[in-house]
Amino acid sequence: MTNDSPTTPTVAIVGGGVIGGGWAARFLLHGWRVQIHDPHPQAKERIEAVLDNARLSLPALADFPLPPEGELVYTDSPGEAVANASWIQESVPEDLGIKHRVIAEIEKHAPDTAIIGSSTSGFKPSELQEGAANPGRILVAHPFNPVYLLPLAEVVGGPAIDVDIRDRACEILSSIGMKPLVVRTEIDAHIADRFLEAVWREALWLINDDIATTEEIDDAIRYGFGLRWAQMGLFETYRLAGGEAGMAHFIAQFGPCLQWPWTKLTDVPDLTDELVDKIATQSDRQSGDYSIRELERIRDRNLVGIMRALKDRNWGAGAVLAEHDKRLAKVQPVAATVDDTGPVRMPDISVLPAWIDYNGHMTEFRYVQVFSDTCDRLLVMIGMDADYVAAGCSYYTAETHTMQLDEVGANERIYSTAQVLLADTKRLHVFYRMHAAADDRLLATTEAMYLHVDRDSGRVCEADPRLVANAKAIADAHANLPRPDAAGRFVGQRKQD
Ligand SMILES: NC(=O)c1ccc[n+]([C@@H]2O[C@H](COP(=O)([O-])OP(=O)(O)OC[C@H]3O[C@@H](n4cnc5c(N)ncnc54)[C@H](O)[C@@H]3O)[C@@H](O)[C@H]2O)c1
Structure with a gap:
């Protein structure tokens, strides 16, 4: 699910109003390439406005970064929009005649394997499928406004649906953080x-x-x-x-x-x-005095707050978010490489909106979290995986010193680096830096000493020689790097010029 991979999935959005724009945002922010067709002269402005709202709110539901945004392409015809699409979402006005004409056009140009979903609030799938060349792949995928935040999509196939296609549709909806609810018997206006x-x-x-x-x-x-x-x-x-x-x-x-x-x-x-x-x-x-745009943002902030509260309790819509976090956590960033030209640079990450405090920038404990995650990555690099920990030993943090140097705001990209100052059989001494990805600005540093511990006895012990060798190899590669000025600092010490 990245925007630069040859396997980037493509969705076609036909009809880009309130609902089509919301679908576009949800797919795009999950890394899909989005091809939109809407003949309205202001379609682009309206879709961009929905996207702006979505960018402010959707990432705040997750505790892991979403994949990099996909590419958004505006097209001149439904035929162009559906090229190479694996999912096509029809969201044109609620008029059966218009929907039939649009679906016929889609069928003419869509890849055979594409699923055709309709956002219809009221029509049954059998009504949409009338006269279709391949009714078995046309289903209702009925979302709720704002589509980029609310998880529910009612999935209605009707008697003609190919059940494998309906199951695949549910998988795709789950992969973009939605909760597909299969409506077993088609009925006007579905359930909700x-x-x-x-x-x-x-x-x-x-x-x-x-x-x-x-x-x-x-x-x-x-x-x-x-x-x-x-x-x-x-x-x-x-x-x-x-x-x-x-x-x-x-x-x-x-x-x-x-x-x-x-x-x-x-x-x-x-x-x-x-x-x-x-x-x-x-x-x-x-x-x-609230404008529609202001009300939308108030609504979105409230929804994010309510859903995050439910997520803490793993309940209802919050349980869907928690499940989606597990999916997002599996999108592994590229591995860092070690050489003697600089500290180990970890992959860029986004400052999530949920990390921002009342001062409007990243809150203190998230700095600690970022450095702690960097430490975990470094430990995995030297060979301390889950099996090693399960076998009884781990590195424990003995001492840290953090300097907060600059502020960073929501959605900014950051990266951290690790410079290994010392590695021996029992100790690992590391100096971390956190930077803004846009201009390499130094945001914070942490110096940390870790001790290798037998978890049963709680006593310091020698690490497995394999880990020691790997850690020493990184320390050797870093031996000629300048020692960080802040290494060994104590709290309150004057900064050096
Ligand atoms: N608004 C809601 O709360 C809501 C919720 C769930 C489902 N729906 C369903 O979603 C669908 C769209 O509703 P909406 O609220 O987004 O309406 P809308 O009027 O905001 O958007 C419809 C869009 O379709 C475009 N359009 C018209 N003819 C077209 C064509 N031939 N090809 C491509 N685009 C075309 C229009 O320009 C417009 O931008 C309807 O079926 C509706 O029942 C709406």
């Missing part, structure tokens, strides 16, 4: 939008009948049950509402109200000009 429409209908009645304003309705959701739904959904929440007696008791208690009924769910108020104007006026008042 059935609820949303039901809730929306009821809300329209409450406004129509002057019971509540848009703001009061939103408050009723966001201060209460919306928070419960975000982490447990409907049924698990109601299970708890039934107390120890559980779900059966809950149904016995509240089931009868379904017969009264409290709601007007099956009816819908006429969307007269008057009602539309009333809702729009209330909505404008509710959002105050």
